[in-house]
Amino acid sequence: MKFWAKAALAILPALLLIGCGTSGEVKEEIAGGAGEATEVTTGEGASASTRGAGEGAGMMGERMGGGAEEAAAAAAVLDPLDDPNSLLSKRVIYFDFDKSDIRSEFRDILNAHAEYLANNPSVNVTIEGHCDERGTREYNIALGERRANAIKRMLTLQGVAASQIRVISYGEERPVALGHNEEAWALNRRGVIDYQR
């Protein structure tokens, strides 16, 4: 187990390089490798950040490559992710107290992200689940994960590969609104789609 994890860590940079602009199959290997490496690097503290930086750099290289091709095909076409008028610019959806059901008003937003991700299998996202401050912290971490998983399910049902999605939960630990009232709580009960680019 440990050996395999270390081996995965050792070949990770190579996989990331291969991953840039090639097939989806290799992409899946990367996701698996990164997951394994995560377990090991956590115990060794400092090296965890090295892994993160490597991954980030890989993604960056990929996106710039794609952008260059697009620019050659049709000049000045805005990446839909950067278009403020696109539904894709909306990356946060909100939940009811102690609930993880996707509210109907957010379906169009998720559908837009699902379509984009399904058409761009090399693009990865991290989905963060969050809660308001009420209730207990560990339960809220679990509830945040359930919210993030609800979003993930909506996306994968529409053809997004599970390997494109990383799910994490911050529970009540990362509020965006600091008040102690329903207005603040409603803003904090959220799922965030974070494009890794």
Add this chain to the structure above:
Amino acid sequence: MCKVKNVLLPAAILMLSLLASTTHAALYIEITKGVEVAVPVAIVPFKWKGPEPKPPQDIAEIISNNLARSGRFEPLPRKDMLARPDSDSDINFKNWRLVDSDYLVVGNIDYLGGDRYKIRFRIYDVFKGKQLDGYMMSVSGTRLRRAAHHASDIIYEVLTGEPGAFNTEVAYVTASGAGKERRYTLWVADSDGYNAQALMNSREPILSPAWSPDGKYLAYSSLEDNGHQVVFIQEVASGRRQLVSSNLGLNGAPAWSPDGKRLALSMSKDGNPEIYVIDLASKKKRRLTRHWAIDTEPAWMPDGKSIIFTSDRGGRPQLYRVPATGGKARRLTYEGNYNARAAVSPDGKKVAMIHRHNGNFRVAVLDLESGYLRVMTDGTLDESPSFAPNGSMILYATSSGTRGVLAAVSVDGRVRQRLTVQEGDVREPAWSPFNK
């Protein structure tokens, strides 16, 4: 500020003095609610019998502060003492009846050479005019505070019949700074807030510190791996730590078995959070729950035979109990629509939890025998109850204004204290077991 109902003992409000000591208190403790009739005691300053300089700690003051903090005693101010006998003196009980002290503690400290001190003290019943007990202990200068806590435990037990829990520690987490400067720190301090030591610093949240039964290790969950929740065990003395669970998904809410050999925790590697027990020697995992719901926050019964946990399998979070070897989970709480984060009393008779009460989240205690649930606190967002090892108090997190603070309530609900740090939010308290 904190809403204080029934301040019955405003005179007992106590601030630990920063100037009086070389070791600063990281936590300030004040009594926010005392008992109607706290027992008046006189703790006479212990006479120093050695050469100058005097020892670095004022033993009688530490004892006095401890007894006041319990809410059950009201120590006599030094300025009201008519005499200052020590443990070698004849006691004139009239001096203490005049100032209405029920009990009297006198003592002295001798210098043994090197860094060694000898503490002697006697406990008297003023009205009967007789000695209840007498003790002698020799300690090094660095352990004088600890000796004072030990003496407090003895005095508390002589006077109440129950063991004291002053010679113990408290683990907690602070959060400070905003945005990119946000930092989380795991601390261990003496139960009176002194000698705080940082065990772990992180940019990401630290949750659920849990003491091993021998008091040597803390298990906790941390989001330090880019938001991925993992569980560590850290040795308090050395700071050395070991990653014990980092499966895909959540790894959280660790709880030591009473024999210290296993760790119960919640993991979502199967798709949703389930309760697992890890054997720490063999690393073998046993899955205790099988349900699509959230199963988290395990707490062991003191006999190690069953585990209480939070589950929303009934639609809302409630407490359930499952055999530690696995089997059918039975629901334990029925009152209200939110009961979570159980803590079991050391005698196994009571379960403290976070209970939603009129829209507020408060500490409630369920009596397992009678099934009676009692709300103990008056906060709006109380969290993380933890019993003192003698079962006398429940430590918990609450909020004061916009800051997180710690508070403690006696198990009978009559005494309440608040503990604040100098800056930042404090949360996730865990009271240590007895020092061995």
